[in-house]
Amino acid sequence: MEQTSLNLVAIAVFVMTLSALLSPVLNISPFIPAATTFAVLGLATVDSFSWGGKGLTLFLDLFTSSEERKRIIHHEAGHFLAAYCLGVPITGYSLTAWETFRQGEKAGIGGVQFDFSLLSDQEKVSRNPLIVERTFTVLMAGIAAEKVIYNNVEGGEEDKQNLRELLKILGLRAELYQQKENWALLQAKNLLIRHQTAYEGLVKLMERRASVEECQQLIQEKMN
Template structure:
């Protein structure tokens, strides 16, 4: 079951338990919280199988607090900056589940969309194998950003899954996965630390939902100023 479904199940169980404790005090019929709980669980099941969990993600997004939203912005800004620096095209980004839904992307609380088409061009990869390493670094940059700002990453599970899927497609031996992941995380962390001014400015402008082009222009200008 998806994490969003598990979260909603936990909420439903909590509500039912709380209602059972407070029901006698406020004269609430036990059938009301029970019916509400079973309805929520039923909707969670239907949504998980029929809609891929998108409905639950949108519902839970309503309860995302400000601190968590800031963490998401910092995470995605890490991806964006790394992609810009390493030449991986960014085609868009979202910072909430609703924005993700409106853009027709997979269910999630937000994300940066990349153009990874170069990975399917074996000729270009053979001429420039660094394309693979740069892609790995970009995928781990969100986790690296959280580690820098919050000293611990809460997001990034999907990033790791995507990284391993790409390594699988590229026929990289499984025993090398942890090594590749750790190396990419280190490279991403070093990149973000070298460009802290650009990163902090990018976080602020992404929070205002600047366009991809505006974000790229900002990064370019801050890097030029830093180089002076």
């Protein structure tokens, strides 16, 4: 099961247990919380195996607070700015689960879509290892943005996992993973601070769902 579905299952079990304890006090039939809980568990199971967790993600997206949405935009703007500055092609972005779903992307609350196809060209990568280093920085730029703006991080686990998968593919030893992650995070943080004006303007444009081309044009103008 997806982690979100597992969390819902845990909540459902807790609610059923609590309801069973309180039903005599509140004069509620124990059948009602039990039936509701089993229904939720059934839907979560079907959603996880048939939809890959998309249904639940879309449902929970309806309850995302405005502050969480702002944090998501700041996170994704970090990825966007880093990718543009480091020459990683950007093919699109989404900022909510519904936008992601409409674009036909995998389940998630949103994200910037990159073209990492250059990494598959071993000859170019071997001639220019900076391609890989720049990719690391782009992957960590969302976390760096949260650190710069909020002084803490709530998202980015998938970014870290993608970085570790890439390090694994490249054949680096596991004990070097944290070192590479810290290095990329520092590079991304410095980049965002150096181009703070462009970053702030990009956040505002992405809030309005401006096109990729409009966002790139703004970054170029601010950097000039």
